[in-house]
Amino acid sequence: MSEYQALVAGLGNSGYQDEGAGLYFVSQLQRRYPHLPLRFLCLDNDILNLTPYLSRPVPLLLVTSGNLGLIPGQYLIFSARHFNPQHSLIGISPASLQQLFGSFPDLQREEFRILAFQIHWNEMGEEMSPEICQTVKFLLRNFWQFLTQHLLLQPSRQRSEF
Numbered sequence: 001m002s003e004y005q006a007l008v009a010g011l012g013n014s015g016y017q018d019e020g021a022g023l024y025f026v027s028q029l030q031r032r033y034p035h036l037p038l039r040f041l042c043l044d045n046d047i048l049n050l051t052p053y054l055s056r057p058v059p060l061l062l063v064t065s066g067n068l069g070l071i072p073g074q075y076l077i078f079s080a081r082h083f084n085p086q087h088s089l090i091g092i093s094p095a096s097l098q099q100l101f102g103s104f105p106d107l108q109r110e111e112f113r114i115l116a117f118q119i120h121w122n123e124m125g126e127e128m129s130p131e132i133c134q135t136v137k138f139l140l141r142n143f144w145q146f147l148t149q150h151l152l153l154q155p156s157r158q159r160s161e162f
Contacts, residue, residue: 009063010040017121069087079114
């Protein structure tokens with residue numbers, strides 16, 4: 001798809017249970033919603049892998065997991081400008097965010113959001129914890145509403161395009 005209205009990028013460690021939740025979520029979105037005007041990316045575990053895709057300013061959602069101090073399976077959505085350095089997120093650090101902001105000043109806007117799942121399991125293996133699975137399923141079912149609410153897309157315009 002050449003024209004897209006937003007980037008949705010997954011970060012994670014595949015093969016480490018809940019640490020791969022961001023990659024899994026985005027791959028499921030891409031499989032379920034190929035008709036949406038979105039660019040889906042799976043970036044492994046480094047936010048700086050995003051740089052080749054930032055040629056024009058569009059809303060951006062990064063999906064990852066980590067230790068947020070929440071109950072396993074809960075999630076936070078926040079502006080990247082308000083990253084809490086006490087949160088340990090897969091693929092995102094304060095230094096990597098600053099490097100990204102330095103190279104792409106337009107990213108320091110509200111439309112750059114991070115969705116982060118609180119991990120429960122982080123050992124070798126593909127199976128995610130039941131808490132993460134339940135949250136991922138909920139967000140997949142409600143993704144369009146979630147996306148328009150948090151990335152400030154215009155739902156009326158997009159609904160007419162599909």
